[in-house]
Amino acid sequence: MEKNLSNKLIITAALTGSSISKADTKYIPITPEEIADSGIGAWKAGASVLHIHARDPATGLGTQDVKIFKQVVDILRKETDAILCLTTSGIPGRNLPTEERLQPLALNPEMVSFDAGSVNMRDKVFINSLEFLTTLAKETIAKGIKPELEVFEPGMVQNCIYFLEKGLLKQPMHFQFVLGVPGAMPATAKSLVYMTDIIPSGSTWSVIGIGTRQLPMAMMGIAMGGHVRVGLEDNIYYSKDVLAESNAQLVERVVRIAKEYGREVARPEDARKILSLQ
Numbered sequence: 299m300e301k302n303l304s305n306k307l308i309i310t311a312a313l314t315g316s317s318i319s320k321a322d323t324k325y326i327p328i329t330p331e332e333i334a335d336s337g338i339g340a341w342k343a344g345a346s347v348l349h350i351h352a353r354d355p356a357t358g359l360g361t362q363d364v365k366i367f368k369q370v371v372d373i374l375r376k377e378t379d380a381i382l383c384l385t386t387s388g389i390p391g392r393n394l395p396t397e398e399r400l401q402p403l404a405l406n407p408e409m410v411s412f413d414a415g416s417v418n419m420r421d422k423v424f425i426n427s428l429e430f431l432t433t434l435a436k437e438t439i440a441k442g443i444k445p446e447l448e449v450f451e452p453g454m455v456q457n458c459i460y461f462l463e464k465g466l467l468k469q470p471m472h473f474q475f476v477l478g479v480p481g482a483m484p485a486t487a488k489s490l491v492y493m494t495d496i497i498p499s500g501s502t503w504s505v506i507g508i509g510t511r512q513l514p515m516a517m518m519g520i521a522m523g524g525h526v527r528v529g530l531e532d533n534i535y536y537s538k539d540v541l542a543e544s545n546a547q548l549v550e551r552v553v554r555i556a557k558e559y560g561r562e563v564a565r566p567e568d569a570r571k572i573l574s575l576q
């Protein structure tokens with residue numbers, strides 16, 4: 299990789315997720331226009347990757363309906379050059395059929411999420427069976443989409459290595475460490491160091507800290523030379539008892555910290571090179 303690229307920081311903004319409601323925070327974007335607007339704001343603030351869920355207008359909850367995804371994606375493709383990473387998670391706990399979860403791939407995004415195993419999330423079970431992941435992996439290869447390997451605990455890295463050996467994932471792989479989900483690996487420095495130790499060499503990585511752990515994990519990701527995801531999907535607060543007012547606000551803070559630390563923020567064209575998307 300070009301030397302000046304290796305120091306650059308990719309910020310991913312997770313705009314809305316599937317389950318946070320307006321009752322939780324009035325700032326959560328729900329309609330396609332709101333989600334797209336929030337994405338434009340985050341991209342202007344410094345995010346080069348936008349992680350996108352769509353919401354069902356009837357329930358307000360996550361949907362994999364490609365028609366709704368398309369409304370968001372069309373606006374973002376017109377207004378930004380951001381890398382779009384569309385979710386394949388559905389709604390954790392609902393166990394949607396594979397075809398339903400894979401609908402967003404029809405829009406040929408540059409990236410999709412690949413939740414590399416099953417995990418308890420407090421009272422919900424987020425099921426990602428070998429069968430589902432095999433189908434998803436094959437589709438990403440067929441379509442030339444880069445999977446973002448979301449790993450919640452070390453066993454999921456082993457799943458990714460298994461898929462790599464089967465030829466269903468390709469190097470260089472990009473891991474997104476999801477730390478601090480209730481029931482999975484805690485968001486601590488030790489967790490992050492361990493996870494970065496066990497991924498195949500040559501991989502890139504980014505870190506998510508859930509809730510109050512978003513900021514400390516972002517700071518560790520910056521300091522350790524990785525990349526960072528922030529956003530309202532993972533954390534709705536800016537500080538104790540103070541709601542974040544936008545995804546952009548959360549991105550702006552990471553940009554300030556990165557600047558103080560001496561890491562330049564990657565723009566999408568840099569991120570494409572770092573992630574081997576081009």
Ligand code: ZN
Pocket residue numbers: 312315349351385387411531
């Ligand atoms: Zn997500």
